[in-house]
Amino acid sequence: MPLPSAPSIELAAGGAGTAGDQSAAAALPVLAQSSSGPLELAVVVPTFNERANLAGLIGRLDRALAGVAWELVVVDDDSPDGTAELLHELARRDPRVRCLRRVGRRGLSGACIEGMLSSGAPLFAVVDADGQHDEALLAAMLQALRADPALDVAIGTRYAEGGGVGDWQQQRQRLSHWATRAAQSLTGVAVSDPMSGFFMLRRAALHGALRGLSTAGFKLLLDLLTASPRPLRVIELPYQFRPRQAGESKLDLRVSWDFLMLLVDKLLGRWLPARLISFAAVGSLGVLVHLAVLRTGMLLGGLPFVTAQALAVAVAMASNFELNNLLTYRDQRLRGWRRLSGLLKFMLACSVGAAANVGVAGWLEHGGGGWLVSGLAGVLVGTVWNYGATAHIVWSRPR
Ligand SMILES: Nc1nc2c(ncn2[C@@H]2O[C@H](COP(=O)(O)OP(=O)(O)O)[C@@H](O)[C@H]2O)c(=O)[nH]1
Ligand SMILES: [Mg+2]
Structure with missing residues (x-):
């Protein structure tokens, strides 16, 4: 039984780790297994304070991946809003849901890498929890990777025909364009949206690049593409970046610093840590x-x-x-x-x-x-x- 499209449960209420978790989770229907075949796809979702977005996310994944043997690995960096507590309740009701809780650490890339490494699936998708990535695109990404064994990565792109950044303010659009250009010219990566946080890749592609990846960064895709010992074959699929559903963006000055350091690392990292x-x-x-x-x-x-x-x-x-x-x-x-x-x-x-x-x-x-x-x-x-x-x-x- 799929989840209702917009679950009406008040998930944000109750605070961290309260009895509210149990009642909030209990109000969710137990999800049916969408496929009994061997696990094909792990959807890895990094979270920091995304409790209010979890039910909507799982509902959209359930619809987008009907008939696929998938699991959800949410990597939570000890969010004070009780994201992990709610996930544990959800996991009791749906064995496809797993929560990997990291304590005393932060970092988007590292969280995604650990989430992927924790799964036995041959394919991984990285998706944000806040609804900005259109989960419906996952089916097309999966189809592309199933159809062409030589393909390594399917990228959700905002900067190709049919894609877009939605309601972003001009300043953020300009910043993103500038950062994309800088990343393309400094690293020589020839994809339209190397900063995309929405992509699907094969296990082999991750393993090839694994030891060259930086866990501190925010831009895992760019890092994967440049750290891979052989050029990765990619397909780009356009989508419209949506507004965040609930909560706040974690993009701040430190993230911009991380990005700058990632670029410097790509230029000088061979010689200096x-x-x-x-x-x-x-x-x-x-x-x-x-x-x-x-x-x-x-x-x-x-x-x-x-x-x-x-x-x-x-x-x-x-x-x-x-x-x-x-x-x-x-x-x-x-x-x-x-x-x-x-x-x-x-x-x-x-x-x-x-x-x-x-x-x-x-x-x-x-x-x-x-x-x-x-x-x-x-x-x-x-x-x-x-x-x-x-x-x-x-x-x-x-x-
Ligand atoms: N585990 C983990 N997840 C994070 C961290 N920072 C951001 N995220 C998650 O990464 C995703 C993208 O972050 P977001 O703040 O939406 O970035 P934006 O879309 O660029 O504004 C969301 O699901 C966040 O909860 C972090 O330090 N650790
Ligand atoms: Mg976001």
């Missing part, structure tokens, strides 16, 4: 912070140079720590007391880095290295030390 690049970029911002504080301290605060310089070092270190915690180590961000102790350890480690910086630069300059080369060499040694040391002392996970 992506985190080091992000760490160095934050460090460059830190130089600006340092100079701004130094100048303000001297001009407005009337501080002597040495005092203003010391203040600038402390402020720049603190802002570097905060930005790295927010951007470079977003997926293992420190909070509460661990953030405070992390800041102290960061300052300690970076003080040693600063000493190494000055020591190396002084030694080179003394040996006739010239101020520029000696200065830059000092910065390089200091940055690499700071990166390595803080990765181990500040953001290392207990094993």
Whole structure:
């Protein structure tokens, strides 16, 4: 028995993990198995605070995939709105539904990758929970992959004839077009919508690219296409991007940073780890912070140079720590007391880095290295030390 098209249950009510879960889930009909054949497709859905969208999503999948042996793997990053609790109730009633709950971690790409790896299906589809991806397209994607064994990926595209971005405001449209262009020209990927979050792929295509994928990013498709050791064969199927059903978008400044870092990683990643690049970029911002504080301290605060310089070092270190915690180590961000102790350890480690910086630069300059080369060499040694040391002392996970 399929779900009604717009379930009238108030799923958002009741708060996280309350008795409301049971009654909300109990109001849903038990879904019939749509096919008894071997599992063919895993629909992987990343979620963060999508409780209110789950019933609608399952209903639309049920209709779109009638007759297909599919399962739903929802990868939830410990949403405070109780998404996982409701999913567990739904899973008790429908064995096709599974919830993979990750605690203490965030990240869209990593969530999708783990969801796919948790399934035995030969085909995976990645779909957002909020209804923006037209689930009806899944049948056409499946058909295309069934019909052509040489095809690796079927992509839902917003930027081909017949596709569209719906009610997006002009600014977001422009941003998306710019990002798409940048991704196409920097990576050489020749698909119309490399930033699409809606696609279906074969297990073999995932496994080929697996070890080159970044788990921190937001743009898994672009990463898959560029990390694959052989060019993937794709088909693009147009669809209209719909408005979000309930809740809020998680696209924010950090996501834009992740995207920028993904592009830089595609250019330089062969030689340098992506985190080091992000760490160095934050460090460059830190130089600006340092100079701004130094100048303000001297001009407005009337501080002597040495005092203003010391203040600038402390402020720049603190802002570097905060930005790295927010951007470079977003997926293992420190909070509460661990953030405070992390800041102290960061300052300690970076003080040693600063000493190494000055020591190396002084030694080179003394040996006739010239101020520029000696200065830059000092910065390089200091940055690499700071990166390595803080990765181990500040953001290392207990094993
Ligand atoms: N597991 C997980 N899912 C996420 C995370 N960030 C976003 N999502 C989910 O990814 C999908 C797309 O996110 P959304 O906020 O709609 O992005 P937008 O469509 O670009 O505005 C939604 O289903 C979100 O719930 C995350 O850090 N972890
Ligand atoms: Mg969305």
